Amino acid sequence: MEPDDHSPVLALIRADRLPGQPVADMHLFTGRARDGLAEVTTLVASDAGDRITGVVQCAVRASDEAGLIGWIHAREDFDTLAVLIAAARAHLGPVRVVYAGTGPTQPPDTLTCALPGIGERRRPAATRALRAAGFTPATSRHYFHHPLTPAPARPLFPLAQMRPLTDPPGVQLTLTETDGSPLATAICHTHDHDHWQLWHLTVRDDRRYRGIGSHLLAQCLYLAHQHGAKSLAAHTDENATAAARLLLAGGLTHTDTLTIHHRRP
CATH class of the missing domain: 3.40.630.30 (Gcn5-related N-acetyltransferase (GNAT))
Incomplete structure (x- = not known):
């Protein structure tokens, strides 16, 4: 070529x-x-x-x-x-x-x-x-997509701590316990400012199935919109049914396999 x-x-x-x-x-x-x-x-x-x-x-x-x-x-x-x-x-x-x-x-x-x-x-x-x-x-x-129009709802407390990432460009959101210990973490890639990608979201094992992941996902969507993104996409492994349910419940659409x-x- x-x-x-x-x-x-x-x-x-x-x-x-x-x-x-x-x-x-x-x-x-x-x-x-x-x-x-x-x-x-x-x-x-x-x-x-x-x-x-x-x-x-x-x-x-x-x-x-x-x-x-x-x-x-x-x-x-x-x-x-x-x-x-x-x-x-x-x-x-x-x-x-x-x-x-x-x-x-x-x-x-x-x-x-x-x-x-x-x-x-x-x-x-x-x-x-x-x-x-x-x-x-x-x-x-599985590939999921969420257009950010209309604007996502403003998240409720507690709010995650945000830390910018540089390699690759992105942001890390962390929810913590009252003592400061990590509870849940999400990473979004922001190389394309118009289209964010949710690359990683995890909740501490002993605190799963309590709505914490959904709460953090809502904050990712809101933060992406606040920074001017037009959409947020995510993907899961073939058999990651719990992750797929979380994304669907959070308003993302299963776009393709x-x-x-x-x-x-």
Whole structure:
């Protein structure tokens, strides 16, 4: 891929963006790759007019020699996606396990749009193209979204203590006992000021199922709105039913299921 290709490739990636997901930017091409990855390559498909119609990025994981299709985008055109998958497999070689949808090669803490998985609802053509090429689901996670219009309700006391974070940019909210000991903690990533991501929320084991997590989630929503964010997104592991119930009860909507696929030789 040439530098002149960056803008049309970003347009392809942004076309598949989920609601509330931070917008991909040039760091996708300039940031360093995660440790343990080799042969990072970006391949593009073009039409007869030499316009870029699709892109796929692939790499090799040094620890087990597995091939990775990090991201693949073609405005949900099945035929172009099929060509890109075949090109990536040919580049990676036929004698290795290949995982698809593993996310950008940059470290997640430096690229907040790097949530792995291909949306089954948002991207049905990509899912069909992978399965037609012999890929099957490996792992999934659930994606949730909450638009912050109208404004969330002002939270009740007690209020969480807020601490800014810098690497990556974000805020940490902590609820404490009267003696100052931590009770519950949440971390929101704020790299994209318009779209916050709830990255972590936990309640101390002996104080769970008492509404404390819901109380802290409400403060995250309110704080995001107060800082000008338009939405807050979150995700849970495939089997994290308690976390999913918490998010749904807090007003977030289950927007999509993000799946990593794999194919054996």
